[in-house]
Amino acid sequence: MxxxxxxxxxxxxxxxxxxxxxxxxxxxxxxxxxxxxxxxxxxxxxxxxxxxxxxxxxxxxxxxxxxxxxxxxxxxxxxxxxxxxxxxxxxxxxxxKLEPHKLVVNNGVLNLKTNELLDDSPQHISTSKVDVYFDPDAKSETLENFIKSVSDEDEHIEKLIYQIIAYCLYKENFLEKTFFFYSMGTKNKNGSNGKSTLLQLIHNFIGRRNTTALKFKDLGHEFKPARLMGKMINIDDDMDNTFIKDTGNFKSIATGRTINVNPKGKQDFDFIPHNKLLFAGNNIPPASDKTYGFYRRMIIVPMKRTFGKGGYKKELGLDEKLNQPQVMSALLNKCLEHLPELLKTGEFIQVDESDQLIESYQYENEPVRHFLDMEGNRPIHPVDGRAREVAYEIYRQWAKRYGYEVMKVHNFTKELVRLGYTVERVRSPYKGYGIDFYHKNSEVLYDVAPHDIDDKYNDKTNIIEPRKGSNLYKKIKSLYRE
Structure with missing residues (x-):
């Protein structure tokens, strides 16, 4: 306590x-x-x-x-x-009312907007304290060299890192962002790029009492989110590739919306999270959420520099060198230097590589869209106009070939519907009864046939004409009148 x-x-x-x-x-x-x-x-x-x-x-x-x-x-x-x-x-x-700009430090209460140091008092409404002394003259060459190095001497990434740490001090999630420190390229997939040292620095700066270590998947757990109460940051420094089914709490925490938590064996309660979420890993796990609201809450920080074998020389004992009172005071000053711009603009600095990584993740997180893009040049489209069982088998073989987890057929169908396809029940002459077909723009439907999956049976002799007057018939005719 x-x-x-x-x-x-x-x-x-x-x-x-x-x-x-x-x-x-x-x-x-x-x-x-x-x-x-x-x-x-x-x-x-x-x-x-x-x-x-x-x-x-x-x-x-x-x-x-x-x-x-x-x-x-x-x-x-x-x-x-x-x-x-x-x-x-x-x-x-x-x-x-919580005063998000009041930060309790070892030698008083620091106003993050004015840099004024105030005396401790119940009049200042703050819910946490960092174990740092405010010294406006504090500087650290060790700190600045490390941040410059871990940023691969990219000024934009360097500024982004300082902005992220500054944002962690402010007890309001007004920028609605979370942060993923991502290992770039195959050369440094072993993770030797400084992200662990950087996150340890942030952990030491914010403090053990103010930090939780929930995994991404734990944010949707029944009991574990209760640990976030009263904390400033959550650090998951080794993300696994486990599929994320529920992103509701993730998005609520990022935006500072009230969440309900249920401590095990105790009564549940609501609270407004001010926690900043930081993740690090060599992969970002796939998620069920494909919405803009999910992706827009992410900032991916590219960790490009390699340390150790085949890269830059590692500095021994760097964690200890960075975990010094003078360094922490210097880092606080760096935060005070970068926070005003965040408060004024309401935006983090734009890093082109970060935006590209978001786009890449979004694409990889939507394997059905990826499948359609890769397989769309087949003689017969892999989905449009195909029987569901045929389209799904083509997708299943593609997913196994490229290392994707094969989703169940009903999830495959849900993704296609999200991408604008409809499901039409039409009688199959080959089967002798009605089956489901996927349709978007195709003028015809292709009946099930033994060789259909490999496109060997693509002479179009298995074409089904929709029954005249049917909804599908009207839809196709209207498409081709346009």
């Missing part, structure tokens, strides 16, 4: 007054004393208390620590009752 020992005054005397004449512990009076002493308020709909430096989220664990500090002899069932009494009282607590 952060810094609670800084509040030294005890409640022993007041506790005695809270005992009724029959020597029974008075939960209500004791709860009220605690709420007054610890300046309990509501922030973003949740109870917080002032721990001497900043406002900390109050849960069952922290109330247990407070009551133990104030009254070691309190019993566990009394402790729980105090917690529930405080929750009941919270309806009367003052609602405070």
């Amino acid at each position: 952060a810094d609670i020992h800084n509040i030294s005054e005890k409640l022993i005397e007041e506790y005695q007054k809270s005992i009724d004449e029959d020597d029974k512990f008075n939960h209500t009076k004791f709860s009220r004393l605690l709420s007054n002493k610890y300046n309990m308020v509501m922030i973003d709909g949740n109870i917080h208390f002032f721990n001497g430096k900043y406002y900390q989220h109050l849960d069952e664990d922290t109330i247990r620590q407070i009551t133990f500090l104030e009254m070691p002899q309190i019993k566990e069932h009394q402790n729980r009752e105090v917690f529930y009494k405080i929750k009941a009282m919270s309806i009367n607590f003052e609602e405070k």
